[in-house]
Amino acid sequence: MQRIYSSSLQKINQISQKCWKSTSTRVELTQVRYPKLKRGNYSVISDKHISTFEKIIPGRVLTSATDDLESFNTDWLRTARGNSSVVLKPKSTEEVSEILKFCNQQRLAVCPQGGNTGLVAGSVPVFDEVILNLSLMRKIESIDTASGVIVCEAGCVLEELDNVLREKDLMMPLDLGAKGSCQIGGNVSTNAGGLRLLRYGSMHANTLGLIAVKADGTVVDALNCLKKDNTGYALHHLFVGSEGTLGVVTKVAIQCPHVPQAVSLMFLGLSDFASVMETTQRAKGFLGEILSSCELMDLECADAVVQNMKLKLPLERMPFYMLLETSGSNAAHDEEKLNAFLEAVMNQGLVLDGTVITEPSRLKAVWHLRECIAEALLRDGYVYKYDVTLPAQKFYDLVPFFNDKLKEAGALRCCAFGHLGDGNVHFNVTSTEFSYKLLGLIEPSIYEWTSKHRGSISAEHGIGLKKRDFLKFSKTAEAIEMMRDIKQVMDPNGILNPYKDLGEARGHEARTTQAFSRTIPAGLQAREPKFAMPKEDSEQTALRTELENLISSIQDKQKEVNDANLADKCGDMGDAPKIRLATKKMLKGHINKVTTCHYSGDSRSNYIVQNRKLNYFLLI
Amino acid sequence: MARVLVGVKRVIDYAVKIRVKPDKSGVVTEGVKHSMNPFDEIAVEEAVRMKEKKLATEVIAVSCGPTQAQETLRTALAMGVDKAIHVEVTGKDLDTLQPIHVSKILAKLAQDEKADLVIVGKQAIDDDCNQTAQMTAALLDWPQGTFASKIEKGDGILTIVREIDGGLETVKVKTPAVLSADLRLNEPRYATLPNIMKAKKKPLKKLTPKDLGVEIKAHQEVVSVEDPPVRQAGSIVPDVDTLAAKLKEGGFA
Numbered sequence A: 001m002q003r004i005y006s007s008s009l010q011k012i013n014q015i016s017q018k019c020w021k022s023t024s025t026r027v028e029l030t031q032v033r034y035p036k037l038k039r040g041n042y043s044v045i046s047d048k049h050i051s052t053f054e055k056i057i058p059g060r061v062l063t064s065a066t067d068d069l070e071s072f073n074t075d076w077l078r079t080a081r082g083n084s085s086v087v088l089k090p091k092s093t094e095e096v097s098e099i100l101k102f103c104n105q106q107r108l109a110v111c112p113q114g115g116n117t118g119l120v121a122g123s124v125p126v127f128d129e130v131i132l133n134l135s136l137m138r139k140i141e142s143i144d145t146a147s148g149v150i151v152c153e154a155g156c157v158l159e160e161l162d163n164v165l166r167e168k169d170l171m172m173p174l175d176l177g178a179k180g181s182c183q184i185g186g187n188v189s190t191n192a193g194g195l196r197l198l199r200y201g202s203m204h205a206n207t208l209g210l211i212a213v214k215a216d217g218t219v220v221d222a223l224n225c226l227k228k229d230n231t232g233y234a235l236h237h238l239f240v241g242s243e244g245t246l247g248v249v250t251k252v253a254i255q256c257p258h259v260p261q262a263v264s265l266m267f268l269g270l271s272d273f274a275s276v277m278e279t280t281q282r283a284k285g286f287l288g289e290i291l292s293s294c295e296l297m298d299l300e301c302a303d304a305v306v307q308n309m310k311l312k313l314p315l316e317r318m319p320f321y322m323l324l325e326t327s328g329s330n331a332a333h334d335e336e337k338l339n340a341f342l343e344a345v346m347n348q349g350l351v352l353d354g355t356v357i358t359e360p361s362r363l364k365a366v367w368h369l370r371e372c373i374a375e376a377l378l379r380d381g382y383v384y385k386y387d388v389t390l391p392a393q394k395f396y397d398l399v400p401f402f403n404d405k406l407k408e409a410g411a412l413r414c415c416a417f418g419h420l421g422d423g424n425v426h427f428n429v430t431s432t433e434f435s436y437k438l439l440g441l442i443e444p445s446i447y448e449w450t451s452k453h454r455g456s457i458s459a460e461h462g463i464g465l466k467k468r469d470f471l472k473f474s475k476t477a478e479a480i481e482m483m484r485d486i487k488q489v490m491d492p493n494g495i496l497n498p499y500k501d502l503g504e505a506r507g508h509e510a511r512t513t514q515a516f517s518r519t520i521p522a523g524l525q526a527r528e529p530k531f532a533m534p535k536e537d538s539e540q541t542a543l544r545t546e547l548e549n550l551i552s553s554i555q556d557k558q559k560e561v562n563d564a565n566l567a568d569k570c571g572d573m574g575d576a577p578k579i580r581l582a583t584k585k586m587l588k589g590h591i592n593k594v595t596t597c598h599y600s601g602d603s604r605s606n607y608i609v610q611n612r613k614l615n616y617f618l619l620i
Numbered sequence B: 001m002a003r004v005l006v007g008v009k010r011v012i013d014y015a016v017k018i019r020v021k022p023d024k025s026g027v028v029t030e031g032v033k034h035s036m037n038p039f040d041e042i043a044v045e046e047a048v049r050m051k052e053k054k055l056a057t058e059v060i061a062v063s064c065g066p067t068q069a070q071e072t073l074r075t076a077l078a079m080g081v082d083k084a085i086h087v088e089v090t091g092k093d094l095d096t097l098q099p100i101h102v103s104k105i106l107a108k109l110a111q112d113e114k115a116d117l118v119i120v121g122k123q124a125i126d127d128d129c130n131q132t133a134q135m136t137a138a139l140l141d142w143p144q145g146t147f148a149s150k151i152e153k154g155d156g157i158l159t160i161v162r163e164i165d166g167g168l169e170t171v172k173v174k175t176p177a178v179l180s181a182d183l184r185l186n187e188p189r190y191a192t193l194p195n196i197m198k199a200k201k202k203p204l205k206k207l208t209p210k211d212l213g214v215e216i217k218a219h220q221e222v223v224s225v226e227d228p229p230v231r232q233a234g235s236i237v238p239d240v241d242t243l244a245a246k247l248k249e250g251g252f253a
Helices: A002-019 A047-056 A093-106 A158-166 A184-189 A235-239 A273-290 A299-309 A331-347 A360-371 A373-378 A398-408 A436-442 A445-452 A468-473 A477-490 A538-561 A566-570 A590-598 B038-052 B069-079 B091-096 B099-112 B132-140 B193-199 B240-249
Strands: A061-063 A086-088 A110-113 A130-133 A140-144 A149-153 A207-213 A219-222 A248-255 A262-270 A291-298 A320-328 A353-357 A382-389 A413-419 A424-431 A608-611 A616-619 B002-007 B010-012 B034-036 B056-065 B083-088 B117-121 B144-153 B157-164 B167-174 B177-181 B204-207
Touching: A047 A061, A047 A086, A047 A093, A093 A110, A093 A130, A093 A207, A093 A219, A093 A248, A140 A158, A149 A158, A158 A184, A184 A248, A207 A235, A219 A235, A262 A273, A262 A331, A262 A360, A273 A291, A273 A320, A273 A331, A291 A299, A291 A360, A299 A320, A299 A373, A299 A413, A320 A331, A320 A360, A331 A353, A331 B193, A353 A360, A353 B193, A360 A373, A360 B034, A373 A382, A373 A413, A373 A424, A382 A436, A382 A445, A398 A413, A398 A424, A398 A436, A398 A445, A424 A436, A436 A445, A445 A468, A468 A477, B002 B038, B002 B099, B010 B069, B034 B038, B034 B069, B038 B056, B038 B069, B038 B117, B038 B177, B056 B069, B056 B099, B069 B083, B069 B193, B069 B204, B083 B099, B099 B117, B099 B132, B117 B132, B132 B144, B132 B177, B144 B167, B157 B177
Parallel strands: A086 A130, A110 A130, B002 B056, B002 B117, B056 B083, B083 B204, B117 B177, B144 B177
Antiparallel strands: A061 A086, A140 A149, A149 A248, A207 A219, A207 A248, A262 A320, A262 A353, A291 A320, A291 A413, A382 A424, A413 A424, A608 A616, B010 B034, B144 B157, B157 B167
16 A cells, blocks of 8 residues: 555656646745854844744744745745744734734844735745735725725735726726735735836825834824825835834825726737837827726747746737737727727738737737747746846847857847836846856846836836845935935834845844855856956057067077076086085175175185075075 | 528626626626626537538528627637627526527528538526437437537438437437537637637627527426525544434435
8 A cells, every 4th residue: 555655656756746846946045055154143033933923823824844934935946944933923913013022132134925926036034034924814804985096905916906996987097917916005005017017107106005014013004095195204105115224014095097988999910120129119199198008928938828827829920919908988988099090000011911909808918929939938948037127129129139149158038128118128038047147147138238227127027035135226326325215214123024135134144245246156257357457558568579489589589599408417426525514694785785795705614605585595 | 501590699608707686687787797608619529620621611690699609709709710600698688598499490490591511509507408409309300419429421311429417429310400519529729819800800690589489488487496405514423333423304315
């Protein structure tokens, strides 16, 4: 019986490994992969701490002794794994407040976590930070249909909120591929972008207010539900996009737009990027007020989706695909605008082929093709994921810049997709497994390139752990200092999501600020030299040539004259008599040694003057 | 070379959440997104493929319904159908319209258009009747191949693999015949832009049931339409004995 049982287990393992090879291997611990990261000066979790947590949130304390914490410790991209032994699951703002108050007193580091779908390893611990997971806080407090405002707790899943809102003819203002798992608290804390930012704006625009808990447990009630409220500093904006480093968001008020009556999606195929740019311009012209999304994906992305996700594209293989979505209040009007646009781009030969979809079932299916690219690329093995904003013309330039270099070094795919309408490109490179060499070829080169073209090194993914050393490419030193000032005020002990965003809080700085840029062992560095060689002009070249010629002619002359060596000449001499050395006198000072030389006319004894400092002997 | 008649129905899109009207007379259709019945899409795709393989000369799409049914026919034309016929049924007649009437209409059109093959989807996703193909075949006295998951054309004979409860059944039918398409017959194509443009110029004929000599007579009356009962929460039992006892109580064991 045992044998049958274990052999079927083996079979299951084999099958699951074949299905998805990357999940069968455990992700390397972050502290191992990035050895220069040093654990900050925080307390270590003890049984006393755990029993206090049990008192605050009975039955909702998970520990590594009794539960599997792997999924809490590992990020979605499978690039980072922490070593936390405790996961706390509070159900209310009061519980979060008590937990943080205690952690602050005890100097325990905390890693706030929502849906854990972040792409910069910001939602998983680096070392053994206590994981504060808000998944159980999923109450929807109220939906005001008149104003379109929803008030709900931070752990509500985005897609579920959208479904509930649609029953009241409202919708969430943001939409991203991770919507089935990501939580609104995380979306707010990371200022999530997504597919519809073009139309409905960012989380800064749509978060009317929130409740957050500071590191010391103070509850900051900035839960305003009014569209207009100019009463003092807009405190909630401080927390939006702060990635859990300034406070833990527990409740939010979101402005929701009305569900559009008519939604249409165009899936277009184009031959080159110039056509893509032209088409985008036409789209803004013909469809301006109804355009709700403008996305791009290239052929390599499409291939990944077809191969790894086993899906079918509506069109044949073409170099570029665009997804243009319109949302309006009148289907007939929108159709007219769409037809005018399509006729124009087809007649001008900008678009090779395309299809228009209006049925909800088909809309979901075609959007899925774009939304699952991240997952499709992940199935290659390891993804190097970058998210930059670039000027419109340069949107696709990263791919030709890196493609050949990286493919030579063993990359599987080098592709780009993203929010064309916002200038936000997701540049991705995949390989079968993590390689320091590939990482070194991409970073910091990509950030330097982006900075040079005045782009942002992180358009919507945030800084988290992965990009903290490159913040300087997009923010001035003064700005970063000011951010540190604010962090110091909000979280003096630096317990909230340490190691992320700005790195260590003031006073906790280890010599680890260069953890990422120097990660590659010296032997594998393949970067350009830091300092460019000075440019040579003709005069310098002429002088150098002359110098080299002189040197070589001297060496030749030396060789000519060199007709014998010491060994030949003295080889036949007898052995020297035994030498008796005794220190006659210690001479101090240079002039003494010089005058001594004059005294040694006596040929019976030889004297040696030794200068220890300059390392010579004088035989006199 | 066959002339193919394809029946398509305009139904509420399957991704839309269905809402029952407060007066329980039916479901809300006003302002709700409609699309072509998915099985009918498969039927259209099959007919168009037959034409591409030169097994069919002309494909004609038919739809019975209100004016908006023309949108569905335009989609069929964009997929490659040659011409479309819209049998207009509105108002009271639309509420009374049942597969029996549709079958009569299709049978008459099959004869008028001299069709060799009639293909429809196996059932509509709104009424789940699964009757039209069978009744049309009976009215025409033609052989039928329903739940087709594979169609092969021979000489005056069609070999059809049918998906049935027990597995797969292969039947041979002589043409002319009536077929109904099942899910795995094919994967319908997306209508691409050049075809959408071309479709605007393809002929779309409008008729009424009266023109075809069919009377939309009510055979049944819908008494009420209700939501399915809300699923009751389950209960967790502590051990197997309690489970056995509960099953006995419920009359299941």
